[in-house]
Amino acid sequence: MIKLMLTDDHAMVREGLKNLLELEENFDVVAEASDGLECLNILKDGNTADVLLLDINMPNMNGLEVLEQLKKLKVDIKVIILTVHNEVEYLLKAVEVGIDGYxxxxxxxxxxxxxxxxxxxxxAYIQPDLIPSLNAKLVTKNADQELIDSLTKRELEVLKKMAVGLFNKDIAEQLNISERTVKNHISNIFKKIKVVDRTQAAVFAIRNNLINVF
Known part of the structure; x- marks a missing residue:
């Protein structure tokens, strides 16, 4: 018998899943939570399940934050993300955090x-029709990482500040360097990450989570 825990902020979704799963003779839903924080507290209190079915978008703590905390606390449970999001960015983040299924x-x-x-x-189980887009994203991410690694520490600082919209004068003042030096850094950055303007550089920085856009 596989013991399951369901975590979703929609009661009807939880109830529907529970009813479907308990029709299977080898599944037993032993716990439910309506948000990420409740889920974490239940598991921290020693309530055990074999597999956690976890939504991503929930109040108080989202699914990926729950997963990160479970990893830190070394809670022995397998986690499957159940989501409406088919965007590969969500899947990639889940894989990076250490998801078991998606x-x-x-x-x-x-x-x-x-x-x-x-x-x-x-x-590990990832829905088969999501794998091609994940593989393509991983190739792009690996290629981008090589470009990021080619930047010096100072160039990376300049890229981040440029990506949030600072002008050369502002960057120079914040880093205590001359505007001419900033221009030289930007020229080198463009060559190294293979972009031609500040907008493309900003997109590169956002795509690789070098800046927080929220």
């Missing part, structure tokens, strides 16, 4: 059952 909420029950059984047996 499927979309509009998937067939057979996909969910396969995911649960897979992660319970120690295998």
């Amino acid at each position: 499927i979309l909420k509009d998937s067939d029950l057979s996909v969910l059952k396969t995911a649960i059984n897979s992660v319970y047996n120690g295998e």
Whole structure:
């Protein structure tokens, strides 16, 4: 019997999932939570489940934040993200944090059952039709990382400040260097990350989470 925990801020979603899953003789829903913080508190209090089905967008603490805390606390539970988001950025972040499974909420029950059984047996499971876009994103990310690594510490500082919209004069004042030096750094940055203007440089910085845009 695989013990499951459901965490979703929509009661109807939890109830529907519970009813579907408990039709399977080897699944038992042993705990539920309506948001990320409640989920974390339940698991911290020693309530055990084998697999956690976790929504990403929830109040108080989102799914990825819950996952990060579970990893830090070394809670022994497999985690499957259940989400409406098919954007590869969400999937990539989940993979980086250390997700065990990732499927979309509009998937067939057979996909969910396969995911649960897979992660319970120690295998990672990502919904198959999401894998090509993930692989493409990983290739781009790896290529970008090589470009980032080519930047000096000072160039990286200049790139971040340029990406948030600071002018050369402002950058020079904040870094206590001359405007001419800033211009030289920007020229080198453009060459190294293969862009031609400040807008493209900003997009590069945002894409690689070098700045916080929120």
